Amino acid sequence: MNLPTSIEITEVSPRDGLQNQSSVITTKTKIAFVDALSKTGLQRIEVSSFVNPKWVPQLADAAEVFSGIIRSGNVKYSALVPNEQGWERAMEVGVDEIGLMTSASETFCKRNTNTSIADSIERIKPLVESAKANGVGTRGYVSCVVACPYEGEVDSGHVRSVVKQLLDIGVENISLGETIGVAVPSDIARLYDALEGVLSPEQSILHLHDTRGTALACVLSAMQLGVRRFDASSGGLGGCPYAPGAAGNLATEDLVYFANRMGIDTGVHLAQLISATRIIEESLDSPLKSRVYRALSCQDPSS
């Protein structure tokens, strides 16, 4: 079936998963959650965001969480950094990688980061330079790579252009965000066709949402094209602010189960991951939506 022998997962739940949660989640719980995730075999965890707490109050304790966690030598810990102030706060606690946001959709970029795409690239440029000077990794998030909640379908040419600009200013890793979870495998094929010569499947990171149940089918197609790195969120934590009540991020449990059963190594211990997810679910208003988490929560998770 032309599948890889291993894939690498970046766990984004502590940041992308929690940022829109209205439930009160204590700093202590977040630290316990990240510490539990660190023991699952995950190699990359996005811990929080150094965005202005006015915009994302849920992550106002980013510095405290970073200072409180017990870091594993096998895990890279990253945080979202929107600007110079965020960069300084991130530097104070020491992060391994910073996440930098832009979009393939002008309207989404404006609403999400309050800048045009061009201005977002300008804002990212000095952050990349500072990161490089300090030996910190960089990851550019390009949202709306298939469709936008405001503009509808997004031209793959826009994605290509934005990705090229990020690479040109020195961003090391590119996470392609299918923000609203509409994609099917033919969209994934079209996306990577459009990126040919700019970003190879092997270099890219794919960030999927499971809003319409299509995420693992897209993972399959992406793996067959050569994609080896995926973002995922434990429990499917994240929801979809554009479709209240719908499923959100691709669940790490679903991805790990899927890969395990196809003989693809993720390094992640599924039962330990489910135990970590349970820590955060206890603080939430509603049950998490990961299919595997739900199925195995009522069974022996080793099965």
Add this chain to the structure above:
Amino acid sequence: MNLPTSIEITEVSPRDGLQNQSSVITTKTKIAFVDALSKTGLQRIEVSSFVNPKWVPQLADAAEVFSGIIRSGNVKYSALVPNEQGWERAMEVGVDEIGLMTSASETFCKRNTNTSIADSIERIKPLVESAKANGVGTRGYVSCVVACPYEGEVDSGHVRSVVKQLLDIGVENISLGETIGVAVPSDIARLYDALEGVLSPEQSILHLHDTRGTALACVLSAMQLGVRRFDASSGGLGGCPYAPGAAGNLATEDLVYFANRMGIDTGVHLAQLISATRIIEESLDSPLKSRVYRALSCQDPSS
């Protein structure tokens, strides 16, 4: 991507979806539900089961439902028939096709139909003859084609043997049931490899569960192998008796959305399907789990 131009869906929710529901669902609601499904463009609907009401009280009103529905000339209406008594009840109301149950797992067969696999085939034989003599179609359900809730992994050789026996006694259509929703695409490839020379992908019907979120990835692989006919259940109705609270059957909405967006014709109008599903959801204890149904229930379903 080597995809078909169209697929055919058999809607199994009124039977397979409802049979394990503990909620009281009136005959009137069931009739309204089937009538609404008949207007969606679906070509095949499994309406009920003529099993002994003692075993499946939820479907004790099979005859009343069949007598109450308004039949569309474009739809084939089927029912599960376990034995001669069931056949006679089915004949009285007139069905287009009968469903006949067996399994690739000896333990599951014993627990589900109270016979061995060999005896289930013997029980099916005269029903096939009666059906043929009356111009009624036949469909053999083979459960546990990948794994069994009691025995674990199922040898594909057993599936091949059972399918061959069903074809030898004249069963026209074979629905391969992945009963517990563990399958990933490599399982689907292995299954059809094992069936080579006995049942081609084109001839088969694939019946998937989405318990672990893998159903659409399996659909993709199956379509690429040549499978064109799928069972699905509106709203994902069905649950999984072996994993309480987990998702059940592959949701028709998810399959229709997935196919539509890849340019594969199903003949089904998604917004009408969602309206039909809403009729039955109102009688249930808990929200249905179809990802697409949930996502589009809070949006314009044409989007």
